[in-house]
Amino acid sequence: MLVQVRGIVEAIGKDWIRMDLNGWVIQAYVPPSVLARARIGEPITLHTAVVIRLEGHGLVFTLYGFADEDERELFEQLLAVSGVGPRAALALLSLSAPALRAAIAQEQVDVLRRVPGIGPKTARAIILHLKDRIGVGPTPGAPIPRAEDTEIIAALTALGYSVVEAQAALAHVPPDPNLPLEEKIRLALSYFARPAR
Known part of the structure; x- marks a missing residue:
């Protein structure tokens, strides 16, 4: 193997x-x-x-x-869930392994279902099958993706950008809680308009 x-x-x-x-x-x-x-x-x-x-x-x-054994193990566990294929499992890992484990442990359906390709039914199935099997509870200090962040990623991927590109754009959006979602999406899109380095 x-x-x-x-x-x-x-x-x-x-x-x-x-x-x-x-x-x-x-x-x-x-x-x-x-x-x-x-x-x-x-x-x-x-x-x-x-x-x-x-x-x-x-x-x-x-x-x-x-990147490490933890990611591979989580990928293989995700594949055991009905409705989750390899591409969906990779998309879920865009949340990072610790954040994904924490989202499952805390039953955050809204976080999971905003990953491209994951609907509410699949998100609930992931939680049902993995909550008691992932081996750890929420990782202290692990960032749980904000619902707004996953909405921005979903909006960008719907426009044809990859999850990786969407995450790179999101990293350049100020984490200002007073900034409207539409403005954050506009700022994320402006990342792609920059001249290539």
Whole structure:
């Protein structure tokens, strides 16, 4: 079983990285935590999970990579929930593993269902199946995403931006509680209008 890989980053996409492993080039789908630290030409270590599915008359193997064992474990637990596929599990990890665990432990359906691809029914199923299985209660000091933040991410992804791009834009929005949601979305959109660096 392939549980960890180390290699040099060759290319970075919206939700994947391509790595050279001593002449073998692999592509892994990854959450934002990995994309944030991946740099082309630099080494990276991924904790991995292989998802196998039947497509047509053959099997398709897809590699997923994570920053640490905790992310991989949470990804695999999410896959055990009916209605949650690999892409939805990756989207949920955009909340960060500690924040996601805390949201499940505190039964915050509104936080989960604002993740792109997660509806109210799936959010409740995640809480029902994982609340007693994730192994920890709320992590002290772990930030719980504000409902407004997930609304901004949902609005940006609805416009075609990836979760990673939406999170980058959100990081440039002032956390002012008096700022209307519409203004925060406008400020997030202005992030994409900046000249490329």
